[in-house]
Amino acid sequence: MTDPELDAELDSGVETAPPAASLREVVERSDVLVCCGSGGVGKTTSAAVIAMDAARCGRRVVVVTIDPARRLSDALGLESGLSAEPQRIDLDQDVHVEGEMWAMMLDTAATFDGLVRTYADDEEQIERILTNGFYRNMASAMSGTQEYMAAETLHALHHDDRFDLVVVDTPPSRNALDFLDAPGVLSRFLDHRIFKLAMLPTRSGLKVLGSAAQPIFKAIGKVVGSDVLADSLAFFQAFSGMETGFRERADDVVALLRADRTSFVVVASPRRDTITEAVWFARQLADQGVGVAAAIVNRVQPEFGEIEEPARATDGDDVLSSLWANVAELRAVRTAELAALAPLVELTEPAPVQVVPLLGDDVHDLDTLEQLGHHLFPAT
Numbered sequence: 038m039t040d041p042e043l044d045a046e047l048d049s050g051v052e053t054a055p056p057a058a059s060l061r062e063v064v065e066r067s068d069v070l071v072c073c074g075s076g077g078v079g080k081t082t083s084a085a086v087i088a089m090d091a092a093r094c095g096r097r098v099v100v101v102t103i104d105p106a107r108r109l110s111d112a113l114g115l116e117s118g119l120s121a122e123p124q125r126i127d128l129d130q131d132v133h134v135e136g137e138m139w140a141m142m143l144d145t146a147a148t149f150d151g152l153v154r155t156y157a158d159d160e161e162q163i164e165r166i167l168t169n170g171f172y173r174n175m176a177s178a179m180s181g182t183q184e185y186m187a188a189e190t191l192h193a194l195h196h197d198d199r200f201d202l203v204v205v206d207t208p209p210s211r212n213a214l215d216f217l218d219a220p221g222v223l224s225r226f227l228d229h230r231i232f233k234l235a236m237l238p239t240r241s242g243l244k245v246l247g248s249a250a251q252p253i254f255k256a257i258g259k260v261v262g263s264d265v266l267a268d269s270l271a272f273f274q275a276f277s278g279m280e281t282g283f284r285e286r287a288d289d290v291v292a293l294l295r296a297d298r299t300s301f302v303v304v305a306s307p308r309r310d311t312i313t314e315a316v317w318f319a320r321q322l323a324d325q326g327v328g329v330a331a332a333i334v335n336r337v338q339p340e341f342g343e344i345e346e347p348a349r350a351t352d353g354d355d356v357l358s359s360l361w362a363n364v365a366e367l368r369a370v371r372t373a374e375l376a377a378l379a380p381l382v383e384l385t386e387p388a389p390v391q392v393v394p395l396l397g398d399d400v401h402d403l404d405t406l407e408q409l410g411h412h413l414f415p416a417t
């Protein structure tokens with residue numbers, strides 16, 4: 038198979054940097070780092086550990102978590118929990134930390150409201166949109182809104198002078214495109230015929246729907262109910278004039294997601310089904326021309342060192358021999374888990390794949406995050 042872009046690049050003599058040799062190198066080369074993967078694999082935890090390590094390396098990092106669970110904010114030592122405003126995390130406890138770590142939690146509805154405030158013409162338009170029932174429902178519940186607002190937040194933070202690295206934990210999804218494609222979905226929606234028809238009445242200054250649109254909206258009204266239809270038409274009309282701003286913004290967000298210094302890290306756990314999912318995820322990204330910069334395989338059965346069962350040492354000792362049997366079993370689990378990674382390693386190569394062991398306990402404090410950091414970023 039030939040890759041026209043690669044060929045063009047080779048022809049033009051532009052040198053491409055060699056692939057990153059480690060996760061740390063991937064982080065060093067990024068301004069934006071997106072942790073993606075299916076639910077429960079450790080995306081939120083990995084995002085926090087990556088941010089912490091980058092701060093220790095001198096960067097000013099903000100990590101955006103999607104997870105409303107308090108566990109991460111507890112782990113970060115934030116008594117009042119995380120909010121939609123970035124908060125500085127005190128890492129300077131034992132040793133001086135050169136960089137800065139900030140953390141915040143995505144607030145989908147507030148982010149959407151902020152966009153409306155940015156692009157509306159006046160207070161009256163803002164008010165009409167923010168109090169509209171269809172809008173309120175869409176801002177918090179419509180599928181894709183969370184993904185788009187995560188991408189939007191990433192864009193805003195990327196342009197915030199306080200930070201030089203944004204680490205984002207994506208919403209749990211089985212589909213990589215939910216996040217990558219969300220800004221495109223918004224643009225296409227704004228281009229959609231129905232949307233354009235709905236905008237017609239205000240554009241032409243009429244208070245009633247244009248005759249071309251009436252039959253369509255009558256039909257829609259029968260399906261969704263006339264209240265919902267009235268609300269949604271009122272919303273579209275209030276939205277009039279803002280679509281250009283929204284579309285340009287969505288285009289900027291799309292460009293940022295595909296920028297050279299934006300890296301996607303796929304997080305997986307070593308079970309065969311989640312590896313299959315991670316492989317599918319990585320393929321979807323590749324199909325969109327976005328390479329996986331690194332993979333993290335989290336919660337792998339830890340190693341039990343090199344010691345072998347001494348010959349005859351356990352003769353007659355039931356406790357000792359059952360302990361050895363246990364060690365053998367756990368070693369077999371680790372071997373099977375490492376074997377299960379093969380398809381992911383194959384697909385992401387030469388990008389680094391970092392294996393992180395299962396800890397004895399949940400991640401509940403800064404020390405545990407740091408402990409995971411030693412595994413995610415082993416000293417060379």
Ligand SMILES: Nc1ncnc2c1ncn2[C@@H]1O[C@H](COP(=O)(O)OP(=O)(O)O)[C@@H](O)[C@H]1O
Pocket residue numbers: 075076077078079080081082083104108209335336393394395396397398399400401409
């Ligand atoms: N290496 C690990 N060892 C033990 N527990 C872990 C490890 N990584 C994550 N966890 C725990 O697993 C759970 C899920 O992790 P989380 O980061 O919230 O996943 P995700 O964001 O992908 O849903 C959390 O309770 C977290 O503390």
Ligand SMILES: [Mg+2]
Pocket residue numbers: 077080081082103104206
């Ligand atoms: Mg999470």
